[in-house]
Amino acid sequence: MEYKDFDGIIKAAERLNQTSRVAVANAADAHVLGFLFAAKEKGITLPILVGNEKKIKNTLMDSRQNPNDYEIYDSPDGEEAQMAVDLVRDGKADFLMKGMMETSDFLRPIVKKENGLRIGRIMSYVALMSFAGYHKLIICTDGGMVTYPDYEKKKQIVINAVDVLHAIGYEKPKVAVLCCKETVDEEMPETVDAAMLKQASLAGGLGDCAVEGPLSYDICMSPEIAAIKKFKCEHSGNFDVLLFPNIHCCNIFVKSLVIHQKARAATIITGCRVPVIAPSRGSTTEEQILSLALASLAAGKGGCV
Known part of the structure; x- marks a missing residue:
């Protein structure tokens, strides 16, 4: 099979009906949460929010979202990426996404061999x-x-x-x-x-x-x-x-x-056990929703990317 356009990717991801879970490192940011809301509403993925619990809940409420509708993991400052990686390693999340943090800090625990996400490439x-x-x-x-x-x-x-x-x-x-x-x-x-x-x-x-x-x-x-x-x-x-x-x-x-x-x-980002999304500062909401759909579909199919 081949995909002619992104409508096919979105529809295929929606059919997973939120069975693919994304762990978002340092999720206490309105912009990050904005496209996660849209992806969740479409059934593309189920966000798991990692970071300062109080800040995440306040940001959710400021965006008229109910914090009780989200799985939130409280993390000490500087440990958000490691906690997100731990969730994947423990089978509680299916892929990873960078929230409001430096890309180098986000990738550091992903590339550590002891965390078990590397596949030798x-x-x-x-x-x-x-x-x-x-x-x-x-x-x-x-x-x-x-x-x-x-x-x-x-x-x-x-x-x-x-x-x-x-x-x-x-x-x-x-x-x-x-x-x-x-x-x-x-x-x-x-x-x-x-x-x-x-x-x-x-x-x-x-x-x-x-x-x-x-x-x-x-x-x-x-x-x-x-x-x-x-x-x-x-x-x-x-x-x-x-x-x-x-x-x-x-x-x-x-x-x-x-x-x-x-x-x-x-x-x-590919080449490890799960898909990884590391949005740039210039990424649009649409690009991130499409990226979530691609990662969710790849993870949901059980493929090693």
Whole structure:
């Protein structure tokens, strides 16, 4: 199966009927609680609020919410992320979300091996996107975690992205390894990595997916341009994942689409036992609801992301 738009993601998450629980670290913030209210009302997820209990209850009441309708865990200052991780580890929550705190403080207990959330791979950033001119949702990676991935790290980034799609029902995702050209050039290590990734996929080393590369963006996205250039690419215009050469390329691409094309995006961190959401300060309410829906669906399917 494939998702053509975010309506399908939202509807699939709603069918879970709040059976997927998100532990929110340091939840005493009106903006954070605002999109959690919306997600809860839609049945996308059941929020578990971690932080200063008094502040959380006051913020809920200020927002005309009944604190008794929420599961709240009182945490000492500075221990919110650890308590949220403990809830996941103890089976009381299904995925994690950052509230009003620094991202580095939020991620610190997640990456600790003793907390049991690591699965032996790097953690990477996935942006599932919908934008004009493309007929279905597509993942862009990695625009937020791994700065300059080498070949081995790119393998793990691909596996992480493919695992997300498997978890939400895809059978054999199609991955494009993007470069500035579609031929291997020894002077451009990104093209060498891309060719190696394709060979690793053909050998079964990247899981159940199809990887093509190196590919220029135009050939990747337009079968008409691929035909003009006489480049044979079976999946041109139909990829599910775009792997960018580094964090800057992906980050700029995603933000340019969001700002100039009003693209929609759901963003999660993958590569550990549960999905992780770490909203940026510029994230909109819609983006966070979509991110909650994606994480809830992936966690609810029982996939390891």
